[in-house]
Amino acid sequence: MTDNDSNTKVVIYSDGGSDPNPGIGGWAAILRFGQHEKVLSGNDPEATNNRMELTAAIRALQTLKRPCSINFYTDSEYLRKGITQWVEGWAANDWKKKGKPIRNADLWQALWPLVQNHQIEWHWVKGHSGNEFNERVDKLARAARLEITPTDVLDEDVPRLYLRASCKGNPGPGGWGAVLEEGDETEQASGSAPQTTNNRMEITAAIEGLLLLPPGSQVQMLTTSDYLYQGITQWIRNWRKRNWMKKGGEKPVANVDLWKALDQLSENYTIRWINAKGQDLLGLEEAGKLAVTAAGSQ
Numbered sequence: 283m284t285d286n287d288s289n290t291k292v293v294i295y296s297d298g299g300s301d302p303n304p305g306i307g308g309w310a311a312i313l314r315f316g317q318h319e320k321v322l323s324g325n326d327p328e329a330t331n332n333r334m335e336l337t338a339a340i341r342a343l344q345t346l347k348r349p350c351s352i353n354f355y356t357d358s359e360y361l362r363k364g365i366t367q368w369v370e371g372w373a374a375n376d377w378k379k380k381g382k383p384i385r386n387a388d389l390w391q392a393l394w395p396l397v398q399n400h401q402i403e404w405h406w407v408k409g410h411s412g413n414e415f416n417e418r419v420d421k422l423a424r425a426a427r428l429e430i431t432p433t434d435v436l437d438e439d440v441p442r443l444y445l446r447a448s449c450k451g452n453p454g455p456g457g458w459g460a461v462l463e464e465g466d467e468t469e470q471a472s473g474s475a476p477q478t479t480n481n482r483m484e485i486t487a488a489i490e491g492l493l494l495l496p497p498g499s500q501v502q503m504l505t506t507s508d509y510l511y512q513g514i515t516q517w518i519r520n521w522r523k524r525n526w527m528k529k530g531g532e533k534p535v536a537n538v539d540l541w542k543a544l545d546q547l548s549e550n551y552t553i554r555w556i557n558a559k560g561q562d563l564l565g566l567e568e569a570g571k572l573a574v575t576a577a578g579s580q
Contacts, residue, residue, distance in 0.1 A: 298334025
């Protein structure tokens with residue numbers, strides 16, 4: 283965003299997401315004009331990533347009381363391409379594609395007339411790339427989602443395995459950490475690789491962590507990684523059906539060697555996976571320190 287943007291145009295940043303997808307969702311938007319700023323956020327107990335992205339845009343534009351010139355920034359290609367490439371065709375075709383209703387038709391129908399009230403330049407910004415306002419709306423959307431996310435109650439009688447990863451450069455030197463809590467006893471493990479990615483270290487932490495327990499054990503596995511959590515609880519079913527290939531069957535799933543190893547190893551345990559992102563847990567903090575230290579040893 284330039285100084286000229288903020289003085290002559292309304293600048294909007296929006297973001298939204300759900301966890302899992304579909305699942306509990308949150309959205310957020312920041313509107314700026316000159317020295318003025320308005321922050322919006324909200325949530326939905328039954329949502330998808332795309333519905334939250336659309337909702338954020340709708341709520342932001344509904345806030346404007348007169349036609350405006352706008353620079354609109356989003357990290358959602360679905361939103362940007364939908365508005366700039368697809369929506370006119372959908373509207374002309376009674377919101378259908380190949381004879382079937384488009385997904386999220388209710389939200390697109392709400393958004394389209396709002397867009398037509400303004401002069402909008404749509405900009406795609408890469409998520410989690412250090413953009414100040416994109417990072418802010420991401421955090422606001424996550425906070426809104428967590429407001430209605432039930433806190434997982436841990437079973438004190440079942441071992442708890444906390445997993446974290448770290449990578450410098452991504453790809454680059456990386457490390458993983460695992461903290462196993464069983465009753466009053468704690469066991470820690472960590473490791474590193476000279477050239478890896480954060481995602482590979484997340485999966486490695488799960489594999490190495492499980493190996494701390496004897497086969498047949500029950501365990502609660504806590505991770506802050508959406509990639510690991512959604513991969514093992516949702517995506518893996520289709521990966522198996524497609525023989526570990528991506529949609530289209532032309533390329534294997536990323537990190538297929540580790541996913542296969544984790545999938546096979548998991549059969550020996552009774553696992554409850556918990557997405558603990560945003561939770562203040564000592565085990566996660568300790569596992570994170572282990573991962574950072576391990577990555578720094580490379």
